[in-house]
Amino acid sequence: MQLVGRHSSLYTRMPLMFADELAVPLEFVPVPDMTRTDVASYAGNPALKLPILKLQGAELYGALNICRAIAENSTSQKLIVWPEMLADTLSRNAQEMVWHAMTAQVTVVMGTVVNHLPAEDGFFAKTRAGLAGALGWLDARVGQCLSALPPRGLSVFEVSLFCLVEHLAFRPSVALDEYPALRAFAGAYGARDCARRTVYRFD
Ligand SMILES: N[C@@H](CCC(=O)N[C@@H](CS)C(=O)NCC(=O)O)C(=O)O
CATH class of the missing domain: 1.20.1050.10 (Glutathione S-transferase Yfyf (Class Pi); Chain A, domain 2)
Known part of the structure; x- marks a missing residue:
């Protein structure tokens, strides 16, 4: 799984913390410039927002959605x-x-x-x-x-x-x-x- 985002981003930190807590490895891909208006700069997110999770050939948008996907890909028993x-x-x-x-x-x-x-x-x-x-x-x-x-x-x-x-x-x-x-x-x-x-x- 690849997480596209920024380490300075409020919403990106949520999935980073979930992945850490649930021991799910993520490759991190930084978005260098938040003023860009092309979809490609945001891993295809038409809303031009981050984070985005790339998994199994698809892109998942939104911090909460991504936290759920991380949890689904974890073997952790944490409630x-x-x-x-x-x-x-x-x-x-x-x-x-x-x-x-x-x-x-x-x-x-x-x-x-x-x-x-x-x-x-x-x-x-x-x-x-x-x-x-x-x-x-x-x-x-x-x-x-x-x-x-x-x-x-x-x-x-x-x-x-x-x-x-x-x-x-x-x-x-x-x-x-x-x-x-x-x-x-x-x-x-x-x-x-x-x-x-x-x-x-x-x-
Ligand atoms: N609904 C989105 C919101 C994400 C969001 O606002 N991300 C900020 C970075 S922390 C962003 O992409 N800002 C760029 C902009 O607003 O132009 C989510 O839950 O992930």
Whole structure:
């Protein structure tokens, strides 16, 4: 299996962490330039997004799809909690806040950092406000959310939240100072081997 993505990418880190946790070998193919608009630069993904997984002559798009494919190709017996297994309103809202914040973070970074658009523009101001709102919501509830998760070896919620919080430190768009519970969560989760072996870096 080949993973096409970037080691600096929030969404790419999720499958990298899953592959590490589930001992699935992946060949990594970096995407050098995110400003390109040709499909070939994104391994055929018509949405021009990464990551992409190449397996058995096909391309699979989207971080969550790729995590599932990695799990299906693993012999690990680890219990995995997928988003559809979240059975209560708190947990479901929490995953939604993480997905929202991940999208908002990509929008701010692609807009203001990669494409040098004005950060003070109203569009980015609202995106940052929504990102801050989602983070504040998560910060107030992360302890409850973790307690609500079923017994597990791995969960999409924790991996996605960890990738998000670490990315906010790597590519600051909103200050993390106001979210001590999220920082504490990321500090603790960051001790896992899968986190230490997938640290954000520019390819
Ligand atoms: N729905 C996609 C979103 C992936 C995504 O937004 N990836 C970012 C990199 S972290 C990207 O491709 N950004 C390029 C762009 O937005 O132009 C997924 O779940 O994988």
